[in-house]
Amino acid sequence: MRWTFPLMIVALLAFLSGAALFYRIQYQGAENALRQVEIEIESRQAEIELLTQRMRSVAALDLQHTRELENDKKRIAQLERDVANGRRRLQVSATCPNVSARSTARMDDATGARLTDTAQRNYFTLRRRIEIAEEQINGLQDYVRQLCFNK
Numbered sequence: 591m592r593w594t595f596p597l598m599i600v601a602l603l604a605f606l607s608g609a610a611l612f613y614r615i616q617y618q619g620a621e622n623a624l625r626q627v628e629i630e631i632e633s634r635q636a637e638i639e640l641l642t643q644r645m646r647s648v649a650a651l652d653l654q655h656t657r658e659l660e661n662d663k664k665r666i667a668q669l670e671r672d673v674a675n676g677r678r679r680l681q682v683s684a685t686c687p688n689v690s691a692r693s694t695a696r697m698d699d700a701t702g703a704r705l706t707d708t709a710q711r712n713y714f715t716l717r718r719r720i721e722i723a724e725e726q727i728n729g730l731q732d733y734v735r736q737l738c739f740n741k
Contacts, residue, residue: 642738651736655729662721670714680710 672678682705705713 599683647737648733650730651729655725658728659722659725662725663718666714666718666721673710680705680713683711 671677673680
């Protein structure tokens, strides 16, 4: 009996030390996992902020080029109205290689050569499409310059 009580105390201390060591290891593992998660959260937050900044830049570029395109469309529409009302004239540089130079029949009351109405409409349609394509190209070039090259 002399040894049973001290052995029980030693066994109890060994058990408590083992349990303390086990839980300390568990605590350190959980603490390391928490640090890893915090680092990952900070990394993801930085990515989100970068993406948000890029989205704002893209939205600003889009707004700028949309406004420019609307202004171009308004300018072309005004030009088309001016030509239709006679305030402006549409001049096209053209040559007719099949016409002989000897036929110089001329009438004093004849008006100058002009495009047909269909050709005139087609001209303005092509002009609108060129402006749209130009703004799209400018927008893509700005996107590449500002967002792809400035990472």
